[in-house]
Amino acid sequence: MGNRASASHLSASSGDKTQATGGSTLYELADLHGGGKIIDQFRLIYQSDDPLTQSNFNQFLRNTIKPFLYNDGHGKLVPVSTLVEERENYRLGGVRKTKRKLLQYKKYYSMTQIIKDQHDIDPGSLEHDEHGNPCRLVCWDIARRGSVGENIVHLCLLLNNPFHTDLARRIIAVFPKLAMDIYLGDEYYGEGPLHMAIVNRDFFLAKFLIDLNAPVNEIACGKFFFPEDQKMKRVSNTNYEYVTVADDETDYEGFAYYGEYPLAFAACLEEMDICKLLIRHGAYINAKDANGNSVAHLTVIRNLPEMFDFALEHGADIYAKNNRGYNCLTLAAKMGNKEMVKHILELERKPYWTFGEVSCAAYPLSSLDTIDTESGLEGSIDRKSVLNIVVTSDNPRHLDLLDGLIVEILEQKWALFARKKFYQHLITYIVYLIIFNAAFILRPPFQPDPGTSHCVARNDTRRDYFLCPRVANGASKVIDSKDIGRLILELLTAGGSLGYLGSLIIDFNRQGFHIVFQSLVNAPTRFLFLLSCALVTISIPGLFICALTRGFRLVGPFVLMIGKMIKGDLLKFMLLYLIFLIAFSQAMVVSFAGTGGSRMFLNSPLRAIEGMFILSLGEFEEIEPEFDKAPHPIFVKILFVFYVVIANVLLVNMLIAMMGKTYETTVETRKEWKRQWAQTVLVIETSIKPKQRLQYQEKYSEALGDGHDGRAVVMRWQHDEIEKKRDHKRKIRKLNELADLLYKKDLEKRKNNKIANTIRNAINKGKTKPPTSNLESIRGKNLEMKNKRADILATVTNPGMILQATTRAGGSRPVSPQQNENTDNDASHQIVNPEEE
Incomplete structure (x- = not known):
């Protein structure tokens, strides 16, 4: 790629291998092995300070590189369509196809709209020809580039050492247009020297390139x-x-997914100084990549809270959504990043009061609660909300998010409406289940008609078991008092089934297909119950009682644990057990072949499977005497011993061990039960009318006020150690910023005093008149600095710490942590240390 050092831990991609083994004439000048005509010549004069030698080398660069450039290094405009076709040729390994069609994007919207929405930022390197077609200024000849579309500057920066970086700087100084040249191969298309300088973490090279209009x-x-x-x-x-x-x-997830733009690269690599440099020179902080992710989104993906704060301070829109409809908060929730979710919520909250280590604040419900109040469909379910993402996901990382504010909102919903409706569903279903079972219990025993055969096929459906068809056929003469009770119960069962199905249809009309379908996915037993309502002759409704246990803390975790055992441990055991059962049973069939049949095994494979299953249950008394009837009884007994050891001892004990391990995860199961309980709350919420949802939301939240739209939930909490340290670091950063501003003010004051003294001395000597405009400018600047100082003092919670900070700095200018890393240590330039503070 553009930086081999950053990807040294990765296996070489196809582009890397091609770049290393390519046969382009470019590699005669420089290659990835540190050789080449220009590198060899530069190595000879690298330590020389002779101006003549340096001048001769610059002339050597002009003579050697100029044949590889367009217009003697001034570049030429190449149509973008040509560059894209060239990129596709690189993708095909250099095979050119004149009539090959490029893929067209036809999924949701046109390519034009995508470009307009996401890439509306002028990169600064595109121009237009006389026909209005977009063109790019290209300096290095396209036909004489490397195997992945690179030039000599890219090769030098790729090696990433002081020697080759100095050579790249020298080449760019001779041919400044090379600062704008990019990779043209599909693997690294668009990566320029500025991207590579950022990946190399070279601030001075980045500044050098920007000064040359990169x-x-x-x-x-x-x-x-x-x-x-x-x-x-x-x-x-x-x-x-x-x-x-x-x-x-x-x-x-990507090893080099840095967001396409140089500013996004710098943010992902935590190069704050380079970020400031780029922003000062016009880098757009809200620019989006192909996935619609801005710098703020990428800091969430990379889990960089400090860089997220930096982006927010410099105008990043944290509420903008990417292509999948996630803003920064919901993206952090989607990725299961608890640290970033908590961090963003802390930034969004509106503090009310703090008493010691206890605080109270309002958290906006926008993008947090499932009840949507902003999309125009007020009261609808927001499937992209944090609460919905966390509850409906089956990712174990989301279990850690089920605490604090999210649980507080769920408990408010549970207390207001979910608990009442849950018990209503429970009681209604129990009554329905009692009626359902009573209707089947009261069925009369099967009595064949006297004139018919007593041999009835097993799969015949006895329609006379149910009373309703008999009544419809006019068989009222056989109805007695017991049948009347059955009729009532059957009618109630059918009515209850129709009532449940009717409620499902109402939900489809009210909520829409996707929301109801998602609620059924979250509660599969409810789906089975609704299916049983349509097929009441199948006793599936009993399974739905397990779904209702999710609302009880006492039995809910154990029901989930048993479900885990059935879906995981028992399924694996049954798969292995069936393999051994079938194998050994067929071996028994072969062993008893030709004996004329055995009472248990005979010559039937199915009877053999049945017999071996009985053996695995420990029933040996009736089967063991049959072993002596085999042609080779000793072999059969050995086979039997192996089967008992494998099936009864090994597999059964393995099943017990797996179940024991599952049982040991009770703590995790309790977290899982909390998610199941939360899903129950959301399923109940989807069955409520949108207007009622808004009414309930008004009860567990309050208006933000102060000109802010929307609602918020108020929560009190006690500060933990992590929050204390984070708050302390923020105070220290504010103190350092204040000290830096005071230092600048002092420098400005000294400069103004020097100018004033010069003017005063000149007036005293009678050489000139006082320049009133300069004096007024000086007074205005002093007043402006005083106002800024007052504003910063108002933001610091403990102004007494300012004196301590300035005292430690010895009256000198304190440097930022980033500057402190890139400059020599100086006793007069100290910074307030959070650990000392």
Whole structure:
């Protein structure tokens, strides 16, 4: 890629191998092994300080590199369509096809709309020809590039050492247009020297490139910079350089998924100084990549709270949504990142009061609660909300999010409406189940007609078991008092089934198919129960009683644990057990072949399976005497011993061990029960009318006020150690910013005093008149600095710490942590240490 050091732990991709073994004439000048004509020559004069030697080397660079450049290094405009076709040729390994069609994106919206929505930022390197077609300024000849579309500057920066970096700087100084050249191969398309300087963490090289007008909004959209599960889903279009994805579904996991833009690269690599440099030179902090992720989204994906704060302070829109409809908060919830979810909620909350280590604040419900109040469909279910994402997911990481604020909201819903409706469902279902079972229990025993055969096929349906068909056929003469009770119970059962199905149809009309379907997915036993309502002759309704136990803390975890054992442990055991059972039973059939039949095994494979199953249950008394009837009884007994050891001892004990391990995860099961309980609350919530949801939300929340729309839930909490340390670091950062501002004020004051003294001395000597405009400017600046100082003092909770900070700094300018890492230590330049504080 553009930086081998950052990907040294990865296996080489196809692009890396091609780049290393390519046969381009570029590699005669420089290659990845540190050789080449230019590198060899630069190595000879690297330590020389002779101006003439340096001048001769610059001339050597001009003479050697100029044949590889367009217009003697001034570059030329190349149509974007040509570059895209060239990129596709690189993707095919250099095979050119003149009539090959590029894939077109046809999923949800047109490519034009995607480009307009997500790539509306001018990268600074695109221009237009006389026909209005987009073109890119290209300096290095396309036909004389490396195997993945690189030039000599890319090769030097790829090696990432001081020697080759100095050479790259020298080449760019001679040919400044090379600062704008990018990789043209599909693997790393769009990566320029600025991207590589950021990945190399070279602040001074980045500043050098920006001073030479390197575009700060250049897009690196090569395959290497996409999530791993999207690399084969990229789609090109000849009208645009940008690459889109045919499927937005992704987990955002990628070794070099840095967000395409230089600012996003710097944020993902935590290069705050480079971020500040890029923003000062026009980098757009809300620019989105092909997945619709901005810098703020990427800091959430990379779990970088400090860089998220930096982006927020510099104007990042944390409420903007990516292609999948997630903002920063919901994206953190989707990825199961508890730290970022908590961090964003802390930034969004509105504090009311703090008493010691106890605080009270209001948390906005936007994007947090399942009840939507912003999309125009007020009262509808927000499937992209944090609460819905956490509760409906089966990812174990989301279990850790079921605490604090989320549980507080669920408990409020449970107390207001979910508990009441849950018990209503429970009582209604118990009554329905009693009637259902009573209707079947009161069925008369089977009595065949005298004139018919007593041999009845097992699969015949006895329609006279049910009373309703008999009444319909006019058989009223056989009805007695017991049948009247049956008739009532059957009618109640049918009515109850129709009532449940009718409520499902109402939910479909009220909520829509997707929401109701999701609620059925979260409660599969409810789906089975509704199915049983349509097929009341099948006794599936009894399974639904297990779903109702999810609302009880006492038995809920154990029901879930038994379900886990059945779906996991017992399923594995049965698979292995059936394999051994079938194998040994057929061996027994072969062993008893030719004996004329045995009472237990005979010559039937099915009877043999039945017999071996009885053996595995420990019933040996009736079967063991049959072993002596086999042609080789000793062999049969040995086979029997092996079967008992494997089936009875090994497999059964393995099943017990697996179940024991499952039982030991009771703590995790209790967390899982909490999620099942939460799903029950949300399932009940979907059955409520939207207007009623809004009414309930007004009861467990309050208006934000102070000109803010929306509602919030008020919560009190006690500060933990992590929150204390984070608050302390924020105070220290504010103190350092204040001290830095005071230092700048002092410098400005000294400068103004020097100018005033110069003017005063000149007036005293009678050489000039006082420049009133300068004096007024000085007074205005002093007043402005005083106002800024007052504003910062108002934001610091403990102004007494300012004196301590300035005293430790010795009256000198304190440096930021980033500056402290990149500069020499100086006794006069100290910073307030959070540990000392």
